[in-house]
Amino acid sequence: MLPHTKFEDCGAAPGGWSQVISRRVSHSDHRIVAIDLLPMRAVPGVHFIQGDFLEDPVKQNVVDALDGRKVGLMLSDMAPAFTGHHSTDAARTMNLCEDVLAFSDQFLSYGGNLVMKFFMGGEEAELKKALKARFAKVLVEKPDASRKQSSEQYFVCLSREEK
Numbered sequence: 001m002l003p004h005t006k007f008e009d010c011g012a013a014p015g016g017w018s019q020v021i022s023r024r025v026s027h028s029d030h031r032i033v034a035i036d037l038l039p040m041r042a043v044p045g046v047h048f049i050q051g052d053f054l055e056d057p058v059k060q061n062v063v064d065a066l067d068g069r070k071v072g073l074m075l076s077d078m079a080p081a082f083t084g085h086h087s088t089d090a091a092r093t094m095n096l097c098e099d100v101l102a103f104s105d106q107f108l109s110y111g112g113n114l115v116m117k118f119f120m121g122g123e124e125a126e127l128k129k130a131l132k133a134r135f136a137k138v139l140v141e142k143p144d145a146s147r148k149q150s151s152e153q154y155f156v157c158l159s160r161e162e163k
């Protein structure tokens with residue numbers, strides 16, 4: 001792990017991923033910022049911001065928490081509120097992923113990595129293209145912990161490139 005790396009966990013509550021990062025890094029060398037609409041129990045070494053990651057005041061809180069620096073790893077385990085209507089849900093999912101991508105354009109350092117949840121809905125090829133235009137390597141992963149029946153998968157994007 002690089003010294004002085006900063007981490008951002010978007011859609012962090014109830015806090016599982018933040019806890020894992022917090023246990024794995026030294027708090028003197030790393031900064032972890034977690035964001036969620038919902039409240040989250042305090043996790044040692046994690047700076048939690050409650051709010052919508054798309055809203056300007058929340059973004060300003062992120063800038064302040066990071067002292068204006070960028071992060072080396074950004075995680076998004078976010079999902080939109082599902083309606084049960086397939087095409088509506090697919091569109092909402094893609095919009096959220098595009099928002100995460102724009103967020104990474106703003107806050108992820110060059111050379112940094114992004115892990116982002118998405119749901120298979122037919123439009124993920126376009127998203128993958130946009131990710132490949134920004135990162136040296138883009139993988140699709142389905143962790144063992146993800147329910148087999150769920151269409152959720154994760155883009156693991158390595159090394160943001162300067163273009």
Ligand SMILES: C[S@@+](CC[C@H](N)C(=O)[O-])C[C@H]1O[C@@H](n2cnc3c(N)ncnc32)[C@H](O)[C@@H]1O
Nearest residue numbers: 011012013014015016017036037052053077078
């Ligand atoms: C699956 S949960 C995350 C679980 C988390 N990774 C963990 O390990 O505990 C998804 C979270 O995304 C949050 N979320 C969804 N849209 C959001 C938004 N626009 N801004 C901030 N958080 C959001 C939800 O409130 C929810 O808590």
